[in-house]
Amino acid sequence: MAHHRVEVLVQGPWSLATSRAFWEGFTPSALPQREGEALRSAFLVEGEWRRASVSVTQRGATAVLELAGAGDLDLAAAQVCRFLSLDVDGRAWPDVGARDPVIAEAQAALPGLRPCGFFSPYEAAAWSVLSQRVRMSQAAAVKAALVRDHGGVFPAPAVLRSLDLDLPGRKPEYLRAVADAALDGLLDAVTLRSMKPAAAVLAVQQVKGLGPFAAELVVLRGANEPDAVPHNETRLTDEVSERYGRPLAEVSEAWRPFRTWAAVHLRVLRERRIGGAMAAAGR
Structure with a gap:
């Protein structure tokens, strides 16, 4: 080694x-x-x-x-x-806070945060299939078992497509499609990052089982694209509505060229706030 x-x-x-x-x-x-x-x-x-x-x-x-x-x-x-x-060259990231007081507040609460994505678009795509229509805890348990059984890492595409997985619905079929796409280079991070985000999301949707939400996850958190707007995250749109009273598409213009980073900061603060409120309520 x-x-x-x-x-x-x-x-x-x-x-x-x-x-x-x-x-x-x-x-x-x-x-x-x-x-x-x-x-x-x-x-x-x-x-x-x-x-x-x-x-x-x-x-x-x-x-x-x-x-x-x-x-x-x-x-x-x-x-x-x-x-x-x-x-990512983040030297202009503080400028986003200078333009947007809400983002400035988030930057102050999360000093030096850089969004950490999935290891690869392939793993993000596999996760999106595993987490469809089930509780996150259930999907996480399945993923953890796969990682445990394959030497502490998620199984390689060739291995994944050969597994006989006891999963509901069409998930085994969709996971095989994801594995094939990875082997064919259709989920390559460098390629996806070289494309405009909207085009990359459309390209990922060509993989069977990956809809708009999954495709955004693959590009924004799998390839870790720094400047794209998540259009299918209801929690983010709710947070923007509460904080700004204006639509996400309009608000996010001030976040360029770090729209993903800004969205992640708002999501993190929302999750911490909601989690803290639930803990205080004894849930």
Whole structure:
């Protein structure tokens, strides 16, 4: 197994501690920032579908990536930068807050947050199928079992399409379609990021079982596209309606070129607020 160290100068605001808390789901136990702790994970390197592991630490404006794996670790490093949003020049992100007081409030509450996506569009697509028409906890349990049974990473596309999964409805068929699309390069993150977001979403919808909501998830959180408006997230549209009293399409113009980032900040604050209210009510 090879080892590789990469240092990445992150442009613009970034806090590993804040981003790691987002990665962990902003559960109450994750909220106290533990400075200096690394973000560690294992994932499949896109295209090769070999396992790699990474430890990410922060040294000022520099992200230090310690990678290990049998495949192309330069490719793996680029993938890590993509799913942690370290590849985005965020120097103009504070300007969005200067134009929009609501976003400024979110930036202050979540200092240095960079949206952390799925490891790949393939995994985002598979998750979208697993989570259709079931509770998130049920989908998470199925995914966790698949990860546990395949060495701590989600099964590679060729493996997934060969599994005899006991899932309801057409989910096994849709997962095979997702696996085939990944093997054919139709869910490649670099390709999707090179397209205009609306075109990328339409392209993903060509995969059987992936509707508009799923396709947006694949592009915005799978490819981690930084500047797109989620049109199918009711919680976001509710939050914008409550905060601004104007439509999302109109409000989000001031968020360019970080519309995804702004949307993620609002969603995180909404989830924390609602979660805190439910905890206070003893639910």
